[in-house]
Amino acid sequence: MTKIEDYGKYETAWCPGCGNFSLLEAMKSGLVKAGLAPDRVIFVSGIGQAAKAPHYLNANVFNGLHGRALPAATGAKIANHEMSVIVESGEGCCYGEGGNHFLAAIRRNIDIAMIVHDNQIYGLTKGQASPTSQEGMKTKAQPGGVLSERFNPVAVAVAMHAGFVARSFTGMPDHLSDMINLAIRHRGFALVDVLQPCVSFNKVNNFAWYKKRCRELPPDHDPLDWEKAMKIAMEWDEKIPVGVIYKNDRASFCDRLSVLGKGPLAERGVDKKELASILDEYM
């Protein structure tokens, strides 16, 4: 049985009071709930404050490029589909630089849990607007206020029939670790957009702002109901729904890759007989 302690405890490079700390703890407890041992998990992250998270627990870690966590994770999953692959990164990384991969991952329904630290700001580069920044919000780089409409990852994911779409908030640690657990267990692409206050740069969407708005979905919410989910996905300003907003049971990418039936790619050698028969075709 995996215990929280198996995932260790490390010093971080985050600001005191940052929402990332709760998320880190919730991640560990989500992993424990999912019953995963550290060596069976591959964390893939991009670059940003959030993307440092996997360094602060025991696991296999591929900390790649800004915006490119998803493709690297997809490759890792395909190479060894018996491992659990978790993407953990910031919303700038996941929806900004990495926006195209987000669309592709949903379409592939690749068996990855994607946990997004959504602080609605670029933290590591010191406070420019991110794709989820509120329209009108002022920053050093947007002194006249953000002109683009806020990207709503939940709405896009639901509109595209993503396998599993959830939202949570670092101020609700149990809820959050539940969502992480469910996302990890989901067979297919699973998004958890985590509202995470950035105490250094986002003075608008702070802890109190989220606390006031986040509401758990009613227990009778049926995440299989797409139309309902789509409506819920649009809620934001006054009331922000958290929980599993939508899911379906479309076969996952790896389940549909027939080649993987014979075991992980990473464990196979070259079958000389097959090779000979392939080359024969060229005679």
Next chain:
Amino acid sequence: MTKIEDYGKYETAWCPGCGNFSLLEAMKSGLVKAGLAPDRVIFVSGIGQAAKAPHYLNANVFNGLHGRALPAATGAKIANHEMSVIVESGEGCCYGEGGNHFLAAIRRNIDIAMIVHDNQIYGLTKGQASPTSQEGMKTKAQPGGVLSERFNPVAVAVAMHAGFVARSFTGMPDHLSDMINLAIRHRGFALVDVLQPCVSFNKVNNFAWYKKRCRELPPDHDPLDWEKAMKIAMEWDEKIPVGVIYKNDRASFCDRLSVLGKGPLAERGVDKKELASILDEYM
């Protein structure tokens, strides 16, 4: 008054029978309906069979990189917002390689009409699946059938509150040129996803397939009704709605860029007095 002939007539590099021909003619008549003279239009395209289209009419043309029509067009529009800027390219270019720019353009609500030749296949590279290819469709590159779910550009655009979202079909030339005209006139980002049979590589979604399914929206359809639009956006297999599915009147990007109030950037020089006052701040 601009006439169809002003846009000229040229030899193309397309296959006989391709839907691109009707689209080219509809584009010209849409331009005429919009009352645009050739020298007031900038066409921006990417790379692909569709992307060659702007070479076959008289206009300013920037035929850029595969997948990058939107950012180049955005730059051109910002540089001279008094010009009409039209993006014309294939769906592989616009939603595949260029997927991230599609999201960003919607969020910016940049004043561009984007006319997508959607043949549900990569034409120029000889028939691989494109983002909008039907799941399960077999191609040389997907001999076991496409595994990813079809990208629904209309649904994503509506979910993101794009300024203007329409669909048309090359088999309905008048409807198509109307949609183009409306898209050009729309102040903000306007998408027309045009179903365009590819006779060489897409043997599934051919002319008859589209013809059978395409249905004009009822005259009482209210494109301002987001919920309704979202539902309509999901229709596909049996019945494919064409027409203006959704629109809104969010202020366009250029309208919100205060600097443009003083006229096109392309026409301005350096004001030495302002420069002096800027440099004074560094004393």
Next chain:
Amino acid sequence: MSVRAFNIAIGGEAGQGIVTIGELLSKLLVRSGYHIVVTQSYQSRIRDGHNTFYVRTCPDLIEAPQESIDLLIALDGETIPIHSGKIGAGGLILADEALACEDERCLRIPYKELSKEKFNSTAVLGVASSILGLDREKAAALIGERFGKKHPEDVKENLLALARAFDWAAGNNERSAKFPKVAAGGGGAVQFPKASAGGGARMMMNGNQAIALGAVSAGARFCAFYPMTPSTSVPLTLISIAEKAGLVVEQVEDEIAAVNMAVGASYAGAPSMVATSGGGFALMVEGVSLAGMTETPLVLVVAQRPGPATGLPTRTEQADLGFVLHAGHGEFPRAILTPGTVEECFHLTRRAFFLAEEFQTPVFVLTDQYLADSFRAVEPFDIGSLDFVRPGSGYAHGGGPTGGAAPPGGEAAAGATAGRSGPESGAYLRHALTENGISPRLIPGMSANLVVTDSDEHTEDGHLTEDLEVRILMVEKRLKKSEGLIKKSVPPEYAGDDAPEILLVSWGSSRGPVMEAARALRENGKTTAVLHFSQVWPMAPEAFIKYLDKAGRVVSVEGNATGQLAALIARETGFMIGDRISRYDGRPLTPEYILRKFDSLAGKGSSPGGKE
């Protein structure tokens, strides 16, 4: 030129089946004991335009295309005027009787009748094969195989069409009787050289297929790609054998995804590759740097086409050497293999996988459209002797090209430990500092060890660090691998006279044309040699500088405008190559082209090579 070769050109519009006919005819030639060099010339469009499929053929080994044409198979009217000037004395044109053709070398063929308006490709093949004196049974067998798989219902009709075509061309009709069969020789007709019956059976494949097959034989398990001419047939070939070979080939959303996916897959234990061309590769550049930093094995196939930007999508060029060599920010080792033949496409791709695995860094296979699409006759490989890479062993196995580095654990233990403290200490050090810079590599999930790596600068255990003293050690560790890579580099091939008057320097796909041009120069009485690079990086000057020093006149021959190999040689040796033959019109280098350019160079007087 003294080569006893014969050049067939099949011309027509896109969509007329030129490639089908060309491939069938090529295969028949190969099965009949001939060598071939195919050159495919096509446009970036699906229909119309003018395309040509050249098959140069000879019983002996040939390795270059030829400009002059001996047999022109014209599928449309446009073809004849485009090519007729290149038809040599006694050459022949095959054309449909319906086509207008004034040329008296033209044999008018009733294809309509022969093909029953349906099996045109087969009829064209039949007539040409018959005229070349190729074996009817072999042709029939080929048609049977080809259509048997895809359209079994059509096999019978095709065989009948073939028979009609053979019969017609064999002279059973008035018009064909006027023309001597090519194979018969004499009568002013060009000699079609007879192949000896005894030639061992050979495979037919083009450069891209050989790359795909080499990759699979070396253990490739994953390929990510976004379609881009002329690279696409690498993944398409892989896809055609994916189920059998047990690999996944994924068409992705963009080239950035491709490279990052391949790096991720390689990290997790699947030998991985990407294949692309210039513009697509441009998007992979950050990922190359990622592979360098995370020390992840990665094979990149870059099939060059003319740039800049979209350029000429279906043509050939060798203008991305400098680009590939410097692609990626920061400093890290890499190797660039540049096959000159289809066999080398196979073997050097294999080598790329072994080098990538051993040195844990990106390795390139740099080819171009000409070689990618060039079919050749290839001797069967000795499958039994072909080893494959085993990721995570951290060192090479058996007799593969990478030889025996130390086993995992040994060197790691010996390395200095700059790892972070805490519960991790004593843990597996993915980036352990070692003598040769190579850290024993483990694969996540394959042991209880945790495998950590980072695109940031990192400590030995793979965790991110901003410790600037660790930085120095890590920079030096990564660069130390260059020394090993140099030792394992393929030295350039020197062929020809000692201390020659003329030394031609070349790389990659130009090998054949340059070798043949050198032979011609030698026959013209000039001592000549070739220094050819099948690997351009890393370069070991001591292996070749003497050849440059001893030659009278050094001429670089490259398919680009700026002389990129010449520049690299100057950089590495200080030797400035004095003369340059460049081609940048999208066509491959040919012996004829080289000789023409050489003549005009010679006219200008020799620029001395050497240090300026």
Next chain:
Amino acid sequence: MSVRAFNIAIGGEAGQGIVTIGELLSKLLVRSGYHIVVTQSYQSRIRDGHNTFYVRTCPDLIEAPQESIDLLIALDGETIPIHSGKIGAGGLILADEALACEDERCLRIPYKELSKEKFNSTAVLGVASSILGLDREKAAALIGERFGKKHPEDVKENLLALARAFDWAAGNNERSAKFPKVAAGGGGAVQFPKASAGGGARMMMNGNQAIALGAVSAGARFCAFYPMTPSTSVPLTLISIAEKAGLVVEQVEDEIAAVNMAVGASYAGAPSMVATSGGGFALMVEGVSLAGMTETPLVLVVAQRPGPATGLPTRTEQADLGFVLHAGHGEFPRAILTPGTVEECFHLTRRAFFLAEEFQTPVFVLTDQYLADSFRAVEPFDIGSLDFVRPGSGYAHGGGPTGGAAPPGGEAAAGATAGRSGPESGAYLRHALTENGISPRLIPGMSANLVVTDSDEHTEDGHLTEDLEVRILMVEKRLKKSEGLIKKSVPPEYAGDDAPEILLVSWGSSRGPVMEAARALRENGKTTAVLHFSQVWPMAPEAFIKYLDKAGRVVSVEGNATGQLAALIARETGFMIGDRISRYDGRPLTPEYILRKFDSLAGKGSSPGGKE
């Protein structure tokens, strides 16, 4: 070293206001007539960690950082042990009385009391300024300006805190009296040199600000960016003046968007730029090639940081020269300007816009984190004389650096017309073939002419072509522009003795440190000179080869591990530089570092330079 400079280090955690204090103190020094060289050393995190802001200052011009510290302002306890070893004889430490500090050089300050627990930065500034003998009124004015804008409500309290701090440090208390004021000199304390009151007023700005201001002064109208350290302050500076200057700065979805947007904007008439660093630039590489092919002016600012991949995001390096030089598939001309000072950041960015406009091709400004963040005192620019680019005129105006090419129309008419026929003939030829390769450029919408361009190979009218003869002309046209670019290249600067024993070769931001190291070597009795490149490409060897040939020992000094400028010089001249001083630990080159490395080189015995 004989320079009469004084080095102040402000150390502490991120988030403690180090940069605020550093900038204020620097500004006060500049307003007091001092020169400064600021070096910012920080980590890739927002809070904690250890950061240092160095201000080296001197009444005379200085252009290099210094390692030894004269005054250490410690904002936290960690700072003291980290830096105390570098504090020179007689140096002083300023620290809060609450911090543990055994060091007897430490002056303990009651910040709590002085700052009223709120205005800490002001209190620190006050104590330091007072100790340095800087003018109280000037400091007060500065505080007034600084807080007046953003927090007018706090101005009064800040001024009071400043006064308390000045008073305290002026010796009105027991503890400070034990320490001689630095400015007073004597008593074993380090001399703080007095600036002459008469020094003309100077601006203070760092490299990135100078680039932004240079761009605006040259007529930049559009900048697209995605945040990336250390480039971000270029767009942030532009944003801060965008309304006044009339330009649009757009933060975009990714770097690919940035470069394509800038190319699109430039095509449509707005002089355009991007700013990024290695990893972001990697994503722009395809767009660079697009600018080359479409002949669209584009200025790219690349601020280097250590790679590969994410590397050390907040540190400095000079390892992307080869990358930037070869970035982009295919062959096309470019220029790479490498400013060595903040003034050059301004002027060479201006030059980049003029070159890009004249030659219609990408032009780079290649800097690094050190220079980007290095504040200096800069003489005011003569605004009246600053011309700006006027796109679409197709030629340069007035006295700008690009000089007088032909007016539009003239050469176009003279060019061969390979344009398509039909109603277009006689139309405007965007890519007209001309003598010098430069086609008169028009802007869409500014005339009735239609402006057509293509990333594919194209005819003169900009429409896509697959005509291989046109291809040749177009390749040659584009490359011909290189000749003009070479003529307009900034020749390297040669400074020092004739035919020296030692010649140091450098580029970009290392200029100051190398010059100062050369002076020191000279003072040590060795004839020494520096050959410094403020433009590394294109290179005109005849401008400098003689210096290399005449020097005894040539040593390249670069902030990278592989010697990238040395390699480029070898490639262009055949001259192999024998010795190399490299730095790749993320810190800037310093005179001390160069001298230390030189000593260890010297120990190894001289490797002869020249041709090997």
